Ligand SMILES: C=C1C[C@]23C[C@@]1(O)CC[C@H]2[C@@]12CC[C@H](O)[C@@](C)(C(=O)O1)[C@H]2[C@@H]3C(=O)O
Ligand SMILES: O=C(O)CCC(=O)C(=O)O
């Protein structure tokens with residue numbers, strides 16, 4: 001990502017939204033220790049209240065994390081023309097400022113990768129073609145370890161909600177055809193732009209993640225914010241040794257709205273670069289996304305129309321980042337309820 005001189009930069013970035021640096025640092029984010037016998041109860045409570053929590057004692061080796069951080073920074077520090085060889089994202093590959101294909105922009109550059117073993121071989125010829133083998137191997141080691149931890153987390157979710165069988169969720173992520181992906185986001189600092197406007201540049205605009213679960217790790221630079229139930233935005237203090245777990249739209253549907261997918265966004269930091277790595281665990285494309293029968297009370301009806309992950313994903317990828325994507329699939333849409 002190239003940072004131009006002040007006025008050229010402002011011109012160039014006029015499409016990138018800004019926001020007042022007002023959100024308060026929130027110290028109420030639930031922290032769950034994966035080794036705690038109470039973990040399943042705490043996870044369910046956090047996912048009901050926030051759709052978000054911090055995971056410690058997660059078992060992902062620190063060495064995998066720092067190796068990937070080194071490799072990713074090496075990549076993002078390459079000349080723009082070299083990085084562009086790994087793009088444009090289709091949706092996989094290198095992208096800069098443009099997020100998705102429907103006009104969203106942010107102060108971010110990224111690599112979006114597929115984690116499906118049946119497809120990763122293709123990436124050898126695109127993203128990893130021009131980069132050292134050590135990069136691909138660092139991604140693989142990290143993703144493998146994070147996946148294992150994510151399987152454990154969703155098994156605790158199922159256990160905590162008394163969903164049967166216990167692997168009802170984890171089998172979807174473990175499936176060879178699981179439609180999961182992995183993202184490396186780099187938010188360079190941009191002091192001139194922020195000083196000129198007195199506002200923070202939006203790195204990654206507000207949205208919910210469409211999948212089942214997202215597992216996020218970042219360096220120690222702040223920027224991640226979540227939207228609470230009362231619609232206020234708060235900042236999650238960064239913690240480079242822990243993971244943040246987000247409930248995605250699919251899990252909200254599978255729990256008939258009991259767990260909520262969290263709206264979140266990232267503001268670029270004026271002084272420090274932020275690097276984040278996110279695993280998005282999704283089901284196979286053919287999977288029907290419906291509430292688990294074992295979770296439904298007698299006579300309870302699904303809040304959502306029946307759809308497959310393919311249908312949801314296709315619709316999501318036609319939407320803008322901030323859109324309320326589940327709206328199209330609700331039996332009683334918000335506007336119908338309001339009598340509009
Ligand atoms: C604007 C978009 C980018 C996105 C696809 C979409 O049309 C709407 C959902 C976006 C999102 C958010 C979470 C993940 O970062 C992501 C990879 C995903 O699955 O849905 C992105 C998509 C993207 O960057 O292509
Ligand atoms: O980069 C981050 O910290 C979060 C980005 C995000 O929410 C996403 O890529 O979906």
Ligand SMILES: [Fe+2]
Nearest residue numbers: 207208209264
């Ligand atoms: Fe996200």
